[in-house]
Amino acid sequence: xxxxxxxxxxxxxxxxxxxxxxxxxxxxxxxxxxxxxxxxxxxxxxxxxxxxxxxxxxxxxxxxxxxxxxxxxxxxxxxxxxxxxxxxxxxxxxxxxxxxxxxxxxxxxxxxxxxxxxxxxxxxxxxxxxxxxxxxxxxxxxxxxxxxxxxxxxxxxxxxxxxxxxxxxxxxxxxxxxxxxxxxxxxxxxxxxxxxxxxxxxxxxxxxxxxxxxxxxxxxxxxxxxxxxxxxxxxxxxxxxxxxxxxxxxxxxxxxxxxxxxxxxxxxxxxxx
Numbered sequence: 001x002x003x004x005x006x007x008x009x010x011x012x013x014x015x016x017x018x019x020x021x022x023x024x025x026x027x028x029x030x031x032x033x034x035x036x037x038x039x040x041x042x043x044x045x046x047x048x049x050x051x052x053x054x055x056x057x058x059x060x061x062x063x064x065x066x067x068x069x070x071x072x073x074x075x076x077x078x079x080x081x082x083x084x085x086x087x088x089x090x091x092x093x094x095x096x097x098x099x100x101x102x103x104x105x106x107x108x109x110x111x112x113x114x115x116x117x118x119x120x121x122x123x124x125x126x127x128x129x130x131x132x133x134x135x136x137x138x139x140x141x142x143x144x145x146x147x148x149x150x151x152x153x154x155x156x157x158x159x160x161x162x163x164x165x166x167x168x169x170x171x172x173x174x175x176x177x178x179x180x181x182x183x184x185x186x187x188x189x190x191x192x193x194x195x196x197x198x199x200x201x202x203x204x205x206x207x208x209x210x211x212x213x214x215x216x217x218x219x220x221x222x223x224x225x226x227x228x229x230x231x232x233x234x235x236x237x238x239x240x241x242x243x244x245x246x247x248x249x250x251x252x253x254x255x256x257x258x259x260x261x262x263x264x265x266x267x268x269x270x271x272x273x
Contacts, residue, residue, distance in 0.1 A: 156261070166203075182233070193271055
């Protein structure tokens with residue numbers, strides 16, 4: 001029996017409906033599985049319904065992504081800041097190094113308070129006195145004693161002997177060196193050997209040893225080990241009288257021996273010994 005057109009159309013309609021139902025079931029099952037996976041993925045962090053949990057999960061992912069981006073940007077800024085800080089640190093260290101170098105140079109060139117105090121003392125008039133260099137050129141010289149108790153630490157005898165050896169004037173007695181030194185000091189003490197007459201301006205040494213203390217500083221100590229030195233200096237220089245005038249002019253309460261110690265030490269330093 002051959003079916004007519006209405007029966008065929010009814011069968012086709014039923015088949016299409018069945019396929020649609022099957023596709024719907026498949027889509028429903030797929031949607032259910034997807035929803036379950038989303039629920040499982042977000043159940044541990046987000047409460048509420050499945051839709052809410054899915055939205056929360058998506059929102060959390062977006063927030064994490066944004067946070068990572070911000071963190072990366074922050075690390076970049078931190079790296080730039082660190083570079084700037086390093087450059088600033090280098091500049092600061094360089095400035096400190098310059099300051100320390102400048103401070104060290106200033107300290108090396110400065111004098112102690114005791115030295116500065118002695119620098120302010122006045123020298124007695126000496127315009128009418130013959131210079132020691134000229135007196136020592138005379139054949140006959142009348143002499144007078146000049147006694148002084150000198151601090152041992154200044155090492156005055158050794159430094160004078162060294163000057164004699166280096167300068168080739170071994171024949172001169174130490175008293176002549178003392179005469180020249182004290183006459184130089186009581187005239188104001190020029191800062192260069194060039195101010196002295198020939199050949200004394202050529203008796204220049206390599207320099208005073210760094211470990212040799214200055215007489216002005218040594219005389220500030222409470223306990224000073226001294227050695228008694230006696231010299232016969234030219235009477236024409238009137239060193240004893242000029243030392244007494246020096247003490248009175250500057251109102252000093254120190255003994256004449258301290259003035260002698262300062263005078264000889266300063267002269268030896270100028271001469272490089």
